[in-house]
Amino acid sequence: MARSTASSAISELIDEGIIETVDEHVPTARKSAGRPGELVALKARHSFLVGIDFGRLSLKVAISDLNYRLIDEIDCAFDSDTAAEAALSLAAQHVETLIARNGIDRRLIEAVGIGVPGPVEAATGMLHPGSILASWVGADVPARLSERLGLPVYMDNDANLGALAESRLGGGVGSSVMLYVLLSVGVGLGIVIEGQIFRGAYGMAGQLAHVVTDENGPLCHCGSRGCLEAQISVNALNRSLEPTHRDIAPIEMLRLAAEGSPGPARVVADAGAMAGRALGALCNYFNPDLILVGGELTRAGPVLLNAVKDAMRRTAIARALEHVDIRPGALGDRAELFGTLLFAHERARRALHARNATEMPADADPIEGAS
Incomplete structure (x- = not known):
């Protein structure tokens, strides 16, 4: 699109409080004539993500903005022998604590991501037998936590999430x-x-x-x-x-x-x-x-x-x-936690696009009807 069109759209989004300029400068590898550009990002408190990493030695729970900047987090010891219901109760309690002490409107939370130390079946989103969390196998962890929190919940294997975070935010970029x-x-x-x-x-x-x-x-x-x-x-x-x-x-x-x-x-x-x-x-x-x-x-x-x-x-x-x-890895012991936030955001956006496609009138133009 034309630069003037992009500038106009960005100005509107800034006026509406959806995005903001950030302090970093655009890299100068590709120089162009005129005023140097500015980086923009989603405004820090427009929407939020929650990440829960059931780690192999600890449980980490965090809330972030859509730029993956951590607003608050809780880190506590975790025993992999803990039953699923008890572990989910503890995680839900920590999520509620973070929401309350940061004054966050629950309606602005896009999704919750969960990381677990075990294989997650692609078709069902559930733990496969062979996980360290043996007592969790057969439990629909995302659905149970979603019921407790009233939020969409998505789960993946912790190594996949660590890899995702390092590839997007860490040493693997x-x-x-x-x-x-x-x-x-x-x-x-x-x-x-x-x-x-x-x-x-x-x-x-x-x-x-x-x-x-x-x-x-x-x-x-x-x-x-x-x-x-x-x-x-x-x-x-x-x-x-x-x-x-x-x-x-x-x-x-x-x-x-x-x-x-x-x-x-x-x-x-x-x-x-x-x-x-x-x-x-x-x-x-x-x-x-x-x-x-x-x-x-x-x-x-x-x-x-x-x-x-x-x-x-x-x-x-x-x-x-x-x-x-x-x-x-560049992200240290937070790689999997950042991965839960990235994964939650990706799945939430995918779900939104799927809903939009379903709701689009049959005779609508596929480009003009998309949002």
């Missing part, structure tokens, strides 16, 4: 093929191809956790033996340290590993090597340009990442690794 590896109480993988999450035909893509590396290995909660998650999760590493570090907390184990303490550093490095071998194979399959590593195990720092890189070099063909950048 501009990447062509990115792998986001989540190493925590569980193991997760999010695959981003040309800016889109790859979920497979039924939402089961990225199940790195259940790649079997030892058929005689420890029993996994999915029912198989020797799954990656059963061997390199934070809990599995803790158990392997019991002979020398009985009852050590996960955070303390990772701190000692980062400092080079022999026992903790060895089990973390072994875990990194095992993850690296799996990632090396994935490089042969997907030929990524970027691998971001997130989750609690990254607190061990170079002890983990160096082991991952060394194992990848031994298992992937050289050309597949030639241009791969491997580093920690």
Whole structure:
């Protein structure tokens, strides 16, 4: 459209309080004559999003504007053995707290996003058997929380959400093929191809956790033996340290590993090597340009990442690794939380477009009738 038309439309939206100018300047890579342009964004308090991350060690609940700027959040401990109803009650309570203490009009909340540590079926939006949250399988979590809050709720796997956030807001911006590896109480993988999450035909893509590396290995909660998650999760590493570090907390184990303490550093490095071998194979399959590593195990720092890189070099063909950048995620332990907000916004907009298409008169022009 003509620049004058765009300027007129933007001026109207500013006057109506829907958008606002922001303080950053447009990059100067593509210079044009005339007055420098300004960046505009949706006004901070025009609409809101709620994100709920049922993490592997904590529960995070946040409310943001449509630009994903956090307005307020709550972070508390969470036990993955908690039953679905109790967990949803706690999450709903925190959401109500955030709404009340920030004076937010519930009618301006577009949607709620949920992240869970387990595969989510694309067709139903429900947890698939094999999740860490075993007691939640079969429960329609989005519907139950939607009833409690009176808001639309959408749910996805936490690794997919972490990958989404890193690709749009974090270290993966501009990447062509990115792998986001989540190493925590569980193991997760999010695959981003040309800016889109790859979920497979039924939402089961990225199940790195259940790649079997030892058929005689420890029993996994999915029912198989020797799954990656059963061997390199934070809990599995803790158990392997019991002979020398009985009852050590996960955070303390990772701190000692980062400092080079022999026992903790060895089990973390072994875990990194095992993850690296799996990632090396994935490089042969997907030929990524970027691998971001997130989750609690990254607190061990170079002890983990160096082991991952060394194992990848031994298992992937050289050309597949030639241009791969491997580093920690830029969003840290908030990646999955930001992912819930992005996911909620995407699904809310998709639902709005679907309603508009349904309500459009049959003889309406498809362009003029769209909104």
